[in-house]
Amino acid sequence: MTHMLQPEAEWRAHLAEGRFMIQRSQSTGGHVFYPRVAEPGTGAEDLEWVSASGAGTVHAVTVVRKKDPADSYNVVLVDLAEGPRLMSRVDGVPVDAVQIGMAVRASIIVEGDKPLLVFVPA
Template identity: 85%
Template sequence: MTAMLQPEAEWRAHLAGGRFMIQRSRSTGGHVFYPRVAEPGTGAEDLEWVEASGEGVVHAVTVVRKKDPADNYNVVLVDLAEGPRLMSRVDGLPADRVAIGLKVRARIIEEGDTPLLVFVPA
């Protein structure tokens, strides 16, 4: 595995263990997501894994519409309390009821054999 893939593999291992972890620079205190080898903007390579609060707010949302409306789903950008923004979905509400500004909380679920990070209304 190359060094570029190592942080992603470690993040996925944390998810598989039931933990939502993000990286933080020891020198700047900035939180980072998507997993990387250096902090964007500063280049700091002193990233450590810390437990994320799981709290966030929907920044943007779109609904993917299917032939059967019961199959519609949402795709969201969530601003985490720690600062980074990530893409996911919100479960627990009809796709059309997810709105910008909705407070959400992270949840790790299994789909097939894969752990996924999704959000639910807070």
């Protein structure tokens, strides 16, 4: 009997291997994020893991300002090309340079010895 990881643990395991994977319903073709056991709206439980393109567009952005400006960071909502929207941050540009509508691509980094999905300008 194969032990199945919980969806979130499986997603993190893929990240640790350097792969950005999202779930897709085999019956509806709908992509799903955050990892879960059934597709929202349809209840389809036939979710499979597929490679995400990594392409996205910034839907919303805010900047978390710290006392030391060097510690400030952005928080973004990114619409993936596959449809789902997720929260992350955009690296590689000044925090104030991130704009709504900006094209971004996924990047997996290691922060505090854990893999983390961030985005960079496309």
